[in-house]
Structure formats: structure tokens, C-alpha cells
Amino acid sequence: MNDAKPRPATLDDVAREAGVSLATASRSLNGSNRKVAESYRQKVLQAAERLRYTPNLPAQAVARGGSATVSLLVSDIADPYFSSIAAGVARSAGQANLIMTMGMTDRRPEREVQLVRALRGQRPQVIIIAGSRVLDADETPALIEELSAYEEAGGHAVFIGRHDLPFRSVSIDNRGGSKRLAVALADIGYRRFALVMGPSALLTVRDREEGFLEGLTERGINLDPRLLLRRDFTRDGGAHAARELIAGPIQDVDMIFAASDVMAVGAMAELRAGGVRVPDHVGVAGFDDIPNLRDITPSLSTVHLPLEEIGQRAVQLAFAPTDAITSPPPVTADVVLRDSTPGRR
Amino acid sequence: MNDAKPRPATLDDVAREAGVSLATASRSLNGSNRKVAESYRQKVLQAAERLRYTPNLPAQAVARGGSATVSLLVSDIADPYFSSIAAGVARSAGQANLIMTMGMTDRRPEREVQLVRALRGQRPQVIIIAGSRVLDADETPALIEELSAYEEAGGHAVFIGRHDLPFRSVSIDNRGGSKRLAVALADIGYRRFALVMGPSALLTVRDREEGFLEGLTERGINLDPRLLLRRDFTRDGGAHAARELIAGPIQDVDMIFAASDVMAVGAMAELRAGGVRVPDHVGVAGFDDIPNLRDITPSLSTVHLPLEEIGQRAVQLAFAPTDAITSPPPVTADVVLRDSTPGRR
DNA sequence: GTGATGTGGGAAAGGGCTTTCCGCGAGCCC
DNA sequence: GGGCTCGCGGAAAGCCCTTTCCCACATCAC
Numbered sequence: 001m002n003d004a005k006p007r008p009a010t011l012d013d014v015a016r017e018a019g020v021s022l023a024t025a026s027r028s029l030n031g032s033n034r035k036v037a038e039s040y041r042q043k044v045l046q047a048a049e050r051l052r053y054t055p056n057l058p059a060q061a062v063a064r065g066g067s068a069t070v071s072l073l074v075s076d077i078a079d080p081y082f083s084s085i086a087a088g089v090a091r092s093a094g095q096a097n098l099i100m101t102m103g104m105t106d107r108r109p110e111r112e113v114q115l116v117r118a119l120r121g122q123r124p125q126v127i128i129i130a131g132s133r134v135l136d137a138d139e140t141p142a143l144i145e146e147l148s149a150y151e152e153a154g155g156h157a158v159f160i161g162r163h164d165l166p167f168r169s170v171s172i173d174n175r176g177g178s179k180r181l182a183v184a185l186a187d188i189g190y191r192r193f194a195l196v197m198g199p200s201a202l203l204t205v206r207d208r209e210e211g212f213l214e215g216l217t218e219r220g221i222n223l224d225p226r227l228l229l230r231r232d233f234t235r236d237g238g239a240h241a242a243r244e245l246i247a248g249p250i251q252d253v254d255m256i257f258a259a260s261d262v263m264a265v266g267a268m269a270e271l272r273a274g275g276v277r278v279p280d281h282v283g284v285a286g287f288d289d290i291p292n293l294r295d296i297t298p299s300l301s302t303v304h305l306p307l308e309e310i311g312q313r314a315v316q317l318a319f320a321p322t323d324a325i326t327s328p329p330p331v332t333a334d335v336v337l338r339d340s341t342p343g344r345r
Numbered sequence: 346m347n348d349a350k351p352r353p354a355t356l357d358d359v360a361r362e363a364g365v366s367l368a369t370a371s372r373s374l375n376g377s378n379r380k381v382a383e384s385y386r387q388k389v390l391q392a393a394e395r396l397r398y399t400p401n402l403p404a405q406a407v408a409r410g411g412s413a414t415v416s417l418l419v420s421d422i423a424d425p426y427f428s429s430i431a432a433g434v435a436r437s438a439g440q441a442n443l444i445m446t447m448g449m450t451d452r453r454p455e456r457e458v459q460l461v462r463a464l465r466g467q468r469p470q471v472i473i474i475a476g477s478r479v480l481d482a483d484e485t486p487a488l489i490e491e492l493s494a495y496e497e498a499g500g501h502a503v504f505i506g507r508h509d510l511p512f513r514s515v516s517i518d519n520r521g522g523s524k525r526l527a528v529a530l531a532d533i534g535y536r537r538f539a540l541v542m543g544p545s546a547l548l549t550v551r552d553r554e555e556g557f558l559e560g561l562t563e564r565g566i567n568l569d570p571r572l573l574l575r576r577d578f579t580r581d582g583g584a585h586a587a588r589e590l591i592a593g594p595i596q597d598v599d600m601i602f603a604a605s606d607v608m609a610v611g612a613m614a615e616l617r618a619g620g621v622r623v624p625d626h627v628g629v630a631g632f633d634d635i636p637n638l639r640d641i642t643p644s645l646s647t648v649h650l651p652l653e654e655i656g657q658r659a660v661q662l663a664f665a666p667t668d669a670i671t672s673p674p675p676v677t678a679d680v681v682l683r684d685s686t687p688g689r690r
Numbered sequence: 691g692t693g694a695t696g697t698g699g700g701a702a703a704g705g706g707c708t709t710t711c712c713g714c715g716a717g718c719c720c
Numbered sequence: 721g722g723g724c725t726c727g728c729g730g731a732a733a734g735c736c737c738t739t740t741c742c743c744a745c746a747t748c749a750c
Contacts, residue, residue, distance in 0.1 A: 008498045030633035052494055057466040058412050059706035062735050077435055080637055083428035090422055101446040104435040121402040141548040149397050153353045269640040285735040295614040297413055298641045366700040404736035407705055
């Protein structure tokens with residue numbers, strides 16, 4: 001028995017193997033501001049290679065007082081909206097040589113606070129919160145306090161699409177985007193709108209809804225309040241709303257705007273099942289421009305969001321100098337009209 | 346200036362605040378096997394609350410010799426296949442009170458080895474590798490060595506859908522699933538097949554392809570080799586293949602099997618653009634049963650994979666006792682026939 | 691009353707790394 | 721040529737925990 005306790009090689013091992021001190025080994029392997037003679041450096045690098053040394057990241061984190069990590073909090077990573085953002089974050093993190101850790105809240109606000117605590121324990125460089133969180137949740141003060149403590153300790157908290165909290169945020173022009181969409185739809189002839197929205201406690205939903213209504217108003221169109229439906233902010237929520245429309249006032253509608261592509265797709269499926277033809281009987285539009293949904297039929301009019309870029313921006317924003325962060329321009333949200341809204345005349 | 350160096354509260358602070366020793370504080374907060382008098386425990390818990398103490402996870406990791414973490418390696422988190430698996434992993438990890446860290450390889454094998462090294466540095470409990478990796482890549486030996494070292498040091502490596510390596514693995518019945526699909530399609534009358542596959546170096550692709558061919562053979566059907574197309578294992582790969590079919594032998598085809606739903610969707614979009622009607626002119630089937638793609642029209646026949654469950658199983662498998670791991674049963678892969686393959690007679 | 695047994699707090703030794711600080715030899719100036 | 725700075729290796733302190741080990745004290749049995 002030679003290896004009673006198999007354990008990864010430590011920096012000590014490397015130093016011994018190379019015949020140098022611990023300090024020199026450390027300096028050689030991660031380049032400090034102190035120079036190391038090339039001959040020593042080579043010896044260390046070779047020893048490390050020979051021993052298949054991997055630095056113990058937690059140990060580095062504890063010695064440096066922070067870990068090379070960015071933490072991302074999402075509602076549901078299986079949702080394409082979040083997975084696209086996550087891809088952007090992962091990519092940027094990789095470039096900055098950071099590892100990404102992820103928490104999933106399952107859309108429960110109390111999980112969110114818990115997870116922030118847990119993630120904070122990692123002492124990450126950055127915490128990015130991408131859940132479209134609930135406005136006025138009981139947990140909000142706790143969350144704010146948790147994040148403030150985190151920032152005081154030197155971390156950076158960044159929200160995505162949540163400009164109402166005292167933290168940096170990548171703001172998304174939800175409001176402007178859906179306003180422009182409303183105007184565009186009105187301009188190609190739609191008049192009788194129905195809105196399929198999520199819970200109004202979600203800021204994202206609220207912004208998209210208000211923006212759309214603004215756009216309608218601007219074109220002199222009123223929304224019948226009965227035609228503002230509110231369901232879960234999911235595919236099934238969209239389907240339920242559509243079922244309700246079919247059962248009742250679908251005759252009075254020539255255009256359905258859903259708060260997200262995912263909801264729009266659910267609604268379209270239900271409309272089809274109910275014999276309502278899209279876009280002949282009614283047009284449908286969504287929001288987000290989810291890449292994987294681009295191939296549905298008829299192709300969905302929507303507002304394009306550069307989701308990956310949003311993830312990347314969040315990471316950049318975290319490292320931006322403090323004075324540059326006051327008001328980063330919002331991410332563009334461009335209207336894309338496709339086959340689901342050919343227009344009415 | 347009272348707080349020259351704002352830093353999170355440490356366990357020392359808590360102990361001092363509570364008037365007990367460091368040891369007692371530690372024992373109170375994470376319950377060791379040593380008992381702590383309730384009165385002391387309470388004092389500690391309250392002090393911790395007062396100071397908003399969060400344990401420094403890296404420090405715990407270094408003291409305990411491993412971090413409460415599971416690492417997941419995926420090709421592309423924006424791909425719904427991987428994001429669904431990730432959701433399962435995240436969920437299971439959360440239940441086990443572990444934090445999930447993620448690496449994205451962008452489908453580059455050399456990134457994979459790099460990332461395994463980096464993730465290994467975290468000293469996670471588990472490393473899950475979900476990329477459908479390249480067979481016989483030059484990097485495979487390095488990867489194996491890296492993971493072996495990791496396991497020797499006490500970690501658990503788990504592959505998803507990669508049963509050819511000397512590690513635990515959640516195996517997916519790709520072969521059986523596509524064989525059954527082929528048989529089912531033959532049984533409803535399809536005879537002239539085209540296969541839209543990804544690179545044959547991907548084990549997943551190879552299994553699906555061979556399984557399908559087996560099924561065809563079983564029904565006495567031969568595949569014209571010209572009708573086996575190989576493109577990128579992506580949406581655009583599917584589209585390219587479809588374009589090629591349209592340009593040539595589409596007349597000889599009544600059924601297109603794509604190696605994944607994503608490819609199938611790309612192909613369908615291209616067929617539609619080229620004026621080939623699905624399913625009237627040609628049927629289309631995919632593989633995976635991606636939830637977000639269930640609403641496309643016509644609804645896609647496919648082989649259902651319980652992706653979230655696969656993620657969960659991977660975590661469970663990592664913690665399973667060693668003797669239970671030799672051959673966990675493969676995940677089921679059930680054929681689901683929908684509107685894209687109504688049958689021929 | 692005395693020794694055996696147990697209980698649980700606290701001091702201290704890690705655990706793997708970074709970084710400060712010390713000291714020594716080499717090069718420099720006048 | 722003597723006093724200096726400068727460059728760079730190495731010893732050691734420190735980061736924040738966990739866990740072992742010691743010990744004081746209480747309980748109990750006979």
C-alpha cells in the first residue's frame with residue numbers, strides 16, 4: 001500500500017517535486033506581480049504537468065477572499081428564454097475565465113432568497129438575477145438586504161430586466177418593444193385586439209402590457225377589458241386563455257397579442273385545435289423571438305430580444321466601472337412581423 | 346470610518362458575538378455529531394442571524410476536502426435537449442442541497458478537457474458530462490485520464506448517453522427507440538425512407554442511425570445509400586439536408602427521419618419553403634420529443650425521451666452505492682406518432 | 691468517599707492556497 | 721572599495737472553516 005489516501009496533487013507536492021519553495025511555485029503557476037526566474041518557472045510548470053496538478057479552487061478562493069465564479073439565478077433553465085440568457089452568461093464567463101454556478105428558483109420567490117444566500121456563500125464575483133421576479137413580494141426586502149450585504153462585501157449584483165431595484169441592471173425595452181408592435185399591427189389594419197397576459201405581478205408582463213396599450217392608444221384603439229386575459233406565464237397559460245376566447249368573444253377579435261412567444265405558441269395550438277385559423281380568422285403575435293420557435297407555422301410575429309447578448313451584457317455590466325453603470329442603454333427590442341400577422345385591410 | 350474593510354461576517358465574528366468558542370459556533374451551525382447544549386446553540390443561531398452570517402462555502406470546502414457542488418458539462422445550454430437535462434440536474438442538486446456549476450463546451454472537444462480540469466478544480470462531488478461527445482477524438486484519452494484522476498480522488502463522474510467509457514452512465518436507449526420508430530413507420534405504410542443524420546462521430550447519432558436501419562431491415566426495407574444525408578447536428582443541418590433532397594431525389598422519398606427534433610424542424614421548414622407539403626408529400630419524424638417543439642404544425646412524430654428525468658437520474662446515479670451501478674436500466678425511449686406521419690396505404 | 695464514566699466546551703492543528711516580509715547576493719555610484 | 725539599492729527565493733502569517741484532542745466538571749456505582 002503506497003497510496004493510503006489518494007488525493008489530488010497539492011501545490012506543496014509540486015513545489016517539492018520542482019525543488020522550489022511553495023511561494024515560488026504559486027507565483028510561477030498563476031503569475032503574480034513578482035517575477036520568477038525563467039529557469040525556476042519552467043521547473044515548476046513541468047512538475048505541475050507531471051503531477052497533473054489542478055489548483056484547488058476553493059482554497060484559492062479562501063486565500064484570495066473571493067472565488068472566480070459568476071452565479072446565475074433563473075426561474076427555470078428549461079425555459080428557452082432563460083437558457084438563451086444562460087448561454088450568453090456562460091460564454092462571457094468562460095472568456096473571463098470564470099466558472100458559472102446556477103440556481104433555479106422554480107418561480108418561487110422564497111426559493112429565490114434562499115438561493116441568493118446559498119450562492120452568496122460561494123463568494124462569487126457576480127450574482128446575476130434573471131427571474132422575472134414578482135413585484136411587491138413579501139420577500140423583496142429580504143432579497144434587497146441580502147444583495148446589499150453582498151455588494152458591501154465587494155460583490156456585484158446585476159438584475160436582468162428589473163430596473164426598479166437599487167442594483168445594476170440590464171434593462172430590456174419591453175415597454176417600447178410592445179408599443180412599437182402594437183403600432184405596427186394597427187398600421188397593417190388590425191383593430192380588434194385581445195391580450196393574453198401573465199400575472200400582473202411580473203414586471204416583465206406589466207411592461208409589455210402597458211407598452212402595448214400605449215401603442216394602441218396612440219393609434220386611437222381601445223381595448224375591451226373583457227379581452228384582457230390573465231393566465232400563467234407559460235405555454236399552458238396561453239392555451240387556457242385561447243380556449244376561453246374560443247368559447248366566447250373570438251368573433252370580436254382579429255388579433256391576439258401574447259406576453260411571450262411561449263404563450264403565443266400555446267394559444268395558437270389551442271386555436272388550431274378549436275378550428276380557428278391563424279392568421280385567416282385571427283392574427284397572433286408574441287414577444288421574445290425564441291430561436292427554437294422560429295420554425296412554427298405560421299411563423300410568429302414577435303419582438304426580437306437578443307437573449308444571448310443580454311446574458312453577456314449582464315456579465316460585462318458587473319465589471320463595468322462604477323460610473324458607467326448609472327444608465328446603460330436598454331437592449332433593443334425590434335418588431336419582427338411574420339406570417340402570423342399578414343395584415344387586414 | 347468604522348468599517349475600513351467591509352467584509353462578510355465570519356464564523357469568528359459569530360462566535361465572539363455569541364460569547365462562545367469557534368468550535369461551538371461551528372458545531373451549532375451545521376450540526377456535527379457532537380452535541381451542543383441547547384442554550385449555547387440558541388445563542389449562536391441568534392448571533393448568526395443578527396450578523397447575517399453566511400458560511401464561506403469555499404472555506405468549508407477546503408476544510409472538508411470537497412465542495413457541496415455538482416458540475417455539469419453540456420455542449421450548448423441554449424439547446425433545449427441540454428437545458429431540459431440541466432433542469433433535472435439542478436432540481437436534484439437542489440434537493441440534495443448541492444449547488445450546480447456548469448460548463449459549456451460549444452461542442453469543441455478540446456474545450457471539454459479544459460473544462461473538466463477547471464471544474465475538477467472546484468472539487469465537486471459529482472461531474473456530469475452530457476455532451477454527446479465525439480467518438481475517437483484525440484482528446485478522449487486525456488479526458489479519461491482527467492476523470493480517472495478525479496474519481497481516484499473520491500469524486501464521481503457520470504456520463505449521459507455515453508456507455509462506451511469506463512465510467513458510470515445514464516444510458517439512453519437511442520438504438521432501441523429509433524428501431525421501434527422505424528418499425529412503427531414501416532407498419533403504417535412508409536417504404537421509401539431518407540435519413541437526415543448528424544456527424545457519424547457522435548455516438549448518439551450513430552446509435553439512432555443504426556437502430557433505425559435495423560428496424561428497416563427487420564421490415565425488409567433497404568435504404569438507398571444516396572438517401573442517407575449527413576450534416577451538422579443542428580437545426581440548420583436539417584435544413585441543408587432538406588434542401589438537398591428537394592433539389593434531387595425527393596420524389597423517391599415518402600418519409601424523412603431526422604436524428605433529432607431540432608434537425609427535423611429545420612428540415613420541415615425548408616420543405617415547406619420548397620413547396621413540399623408535410624405530411625402529404627412526405628412524412629417527417631424526429632427524436633427527443635423536445636417539449637417546446639410539441640406545438641409545431643404538423644405535430645412531429647418522434648421518440649420521447651424523459652430529459653428532465655435523465656438529469657435527475659444522473660445525480661442519483663452518482664450517489665448510488667458502487668454495486669448498484671454496473672448496469673442501471675436504460676431510460677425508456679417511446680415512439681410517439683403524431684400528425685407528421687399519418688401513414689401511407 | 692473514591693474511582694469510573696460521560697458530557698460537552700475550547701484550544702489548536704490542520705486543509706491548500708496567497709502574500710507579506712525578511713534576507714541575501716548582485717549590480718551601482720562616487 | 722564601501723555603502724546602497726534592487727531583484728528575487730523562501731519562511732511564515734493569514735484566509736475561514738472543520739475536527740481532533742484535551743480537560744474540567746458532573747454523574748454514578750459501590
